[in-house]
Amino acid sequence: MNYCSHCGKPVTHRIPTGDNRHRYVCDHCNRIHYENPRIVAGTIPVWGDRILLCRRAIEPRRGFWTLPAGFMENSETTLEAAVRETLEEAMADVTIDGLYTVLDVPHIDQVHMFFRATLTNGHYGAGEESLEAELFGLDEIPWEELAFPTIRETLEYFVRDKAENHFPVRLGDIRRKLGQ
Amino acid sequence: MNYCSHCGKPVTHRIPTGDNRHRYVCDHCNRIHYENPRIVAGTIPVWGDRILLCRRAIEPRRGFWTLPAGFMENSETTLEAAVRETLEEAMADVTIDGLYTVLDVPHIDQVHMFFRATLTNGHYGAGEESLEAELFGLDEIPWEELAFPTIRETLEYFVRDKAENHFPVRLGDIRRKLGQ
Ligand SMILES: [Zn+2]
Ligand SMILES: [Zn+2]
Numbered sequence: 001m002n003y004c005s006h007c008g009k010p011v012t013h014r015i016p017t018g019d020n021r022h023r024y025v026c027d028h029c030n031r032i033h034y035e036n037p038r039i040v041a042g043t044i045p046v047w048g049d050r051i052l053l054c055r056r057a058i059e060p061r062r063g064f065w066t067l068p069a070g071f072m073e074n075s076e077t078t079l080e081a082a083v084r085e086t087l088e089e090a091m092a093d094v095t096i097d098g099l100y101t102v103l104d105v106p107h108i109d110q111v112h113m114f115f116r117a118t119l120t121n122g123h124y125g126a127g128e129e130s131l132e133a134e135l136f137g138l139d140e141i142p143w144e145e146l147a148f149p150t151i152r153e154t155l156e157y158f159v160r161d162k163a164e165n166h167f168p169v170r171l172g173d174i175r176r177k178l179g180q
Numbered sequence: 181m182n183y184c185s186h187c188g189k190p191v192t193h194r195i196p197t198g199d200n201r202h203r204y205v206c207d208h209c210n211r212i213h214y215e216n217p218r219i220v221a222g223t224i225p226v227w228g229d230r231i232l233l234c235r236r237a238i239e240p241r242r243g244f245w246t247l248p249a250g251f252m253e254n255s256e257t258t259l260e261a262a263v264r265e266t267l268e269e270a271m272a273d274v275t276i277d278g279l280y281t282v283l284d285v286p287h288i289d290q291v292h293m294f295f296r297a298t299l300t301n302g303h304y305g306a307g308e309e310s311l312e313a314e315l316f317g318l319d320e321i322p323w324e325e326l327a328f329p330t331i332r333e334t335l336e337y338f339v340r341d342k343a344e345n346h347f348p349v350r351l352g353d354i355r356r357k358l359g360q
Contacts, residue, residue, distance in 0.1 A: 001185045005204075005213070008183035008190070018308075021253065024185075033185070036218045037252055039291060072217055073201065077284035077353045078291060099351045102279060102293075104257035111219060111258060113282075128198075169349035171279045173257045 006031050037109040040150075041081035042069020043117035044158055045094050045124075050135040051158070052124055054089050056147055057131045064147035067114060067154065068092070082115045090133045091125035094118060101154045104173035112150040116158075116167055138162060149174045186211050217289040220330075221261035222249020223297040224338055225274050225304075230315040231338070232304055234269050236327055237311045244327035247294060247334065248272070248307075262295045270313045271305035274298060281334045284353035292330040296338075296347060318342060329354045 004011050004026035011024040016032055024033040044067055045052035053065045068089040072081035079096050086094050094117035103112045124133045136142070138159050146152045153172060161167045184191050184206035191204040196212050204213040224247055225232035233245045248269040252261040259276050266274050274297035283292045306312045316322070318339050326332045333352060341347045 003183055003185050003188035005181045005183050005185045005191075008188050010188070011185075034251070035254055037254055038216045039219065071214070072291075074215055074217055074289040075286050077286050078282065079284070079351070079353075080286075099282060099349060102258065102282070104259070106255050106257050106260075109254040111252075169279060171259070173259075 001033060001035075004029060004031060005033065035109075037106075037111055039072040039078065039081070040069050040110055040112045041072045041078050041085060041115075042067050042112070043082045043086045043094055043096070043115050044100065044154065045086055045090060045092055045117050045119050046097075047119040047122050047135055050137050051141075051155075052090055052092060052119065052133060052135055053142075054126070054130040054133045056129065057126070058129050061147040063131065063145075065142050065145050066147040066151050069112065069114065069151075078113050079115060082113070082117070086117065087127075089127040089130050091127050092123065092133070093120045095120055098167065099169050100167055101150070101157060101170045101172070103150045103153055103171075105150060106173065107175070112154075114150075114154045181213060181215075184209060184211060185213065215289075217286075217291055219252040219258065219261070220249050220290055220292045221252045221258050221265060221295075222247050222292070223262045223266045223274055223276070223295050224280065224334065225266055225270060225272055225297050225299050226277075227299040227302050227315055230317050231321075231335075232270055232272060232299065232313060232315055233322075234306070234310040234313045236309065237306075238309050241327040243311065243325075245322050245325050246327040246331050249292065249294065249331075258293050259295060262293070262297070266297065267307075269307040269310050271307050272303065272313070273300045275300055278347065279349050280347055281330070281337060281350045281352070283330045283333055283351075285330060286353065287355070292334075294330075294334045 007029040009028035068086040070085040097116040101114045187209040189208035248266040250265040277296040
């Protein structure tokens with residue numbers, strides 16, 4: 001951030017009076033430009049005993065498999081965001097069965113939230129940001145070709161919880177590993 | 181938003197190519213300035229059979245009672261944000277017992293997340309943004325003087341779930357009511 005989005009003058013990066021963190025501050029119009037984590041919302045779309053994954057058509061991690069998910073938009077709920085992303089990326093209409101994972105990813109200022117969901121009619125396809133969409137049995141998940149740590153974490157929980165058919169909400173965080 | 185925070189030139193508000201929503205777009209440096217919902221994280225701090233509430237010293241809703249909560253910052257987890265806000269607003273050190281409510285507030289572009297927590301040593305006080313902090317029995321909650329709908333919702337769930345001492349994660353949303 002270089003300029004104030006309100007008045008267009010240059011901002012400075014300093015700790016404002018009464019605060020204890022560095023912020024982008026405009027000394028012309030006195031606005032403080034806060035920056036906050038973003039929510040990524042997605043689903044685990046289930047059809048019978050299989051789950052729907054998408055292969056990414058875009059960077060980062062083009063060619064790798066993911067659960068349908070994306071940035072939550074203003075004016076929608078987390079649940080609506082998850083349903084919308086599933087429609088956009090996997091061309092699949094789903095009903096939500098419940099919140100499932102809430103995974104903090106603090107080194108990239110994100111919180112990932114996945115919902116368990118059921119395909120309403122078994123239809124799916126590759127949305128604009130996907131190369132393909134495919135149903136996988138739980139013993140067919142391409143573990144070595146998953147796009148992101150939160151996808152792996154969510155699927156690992158799901159496979160384990162599926163054994164008992166009991167899906168409590170799972171809270172966790174993905175810390176930066178050395179070399180990543 | 182009037183100016184591009186990257187290059188300082190005026191932005192326009194339009195639907196970018198390949199998108200389906202209005203965004204603030206800079207036609208000078210071609211950046212798109214996305215806006216996303218913010219997370220408010222807080223706790224239900226418990227000490228014995230009582231819970232800790234704070235009376236707000238700042239607007240909005242100055243003088244009304246709230247659970248300690250505030251905007252999640254970059255580089256922290258939801259849990260860390262909730263613990264930090266509890267320390268700042270109620271001067272109370274807590275250990276987290278679990279995620280409890282996830283409440284979408286789409287008309288103000290927020291998601292509120294409350295954690296069940298236990299005071300580590302029973303100490304508390306009024307932080308800078310609080311007029312006072314006080315422990316309340318579950319039959320003493322000042323229902324008519326609560327600051328926000330998500331505080332009421334979280335406390336209502338808590339009182340109900342406390343009866344069975346079973347606290348599943350509660351997902352919900354607060355829609356704008358007419359006249360609000
Ligand atoms: Zn300014
Ligand atoms: Zn620009």
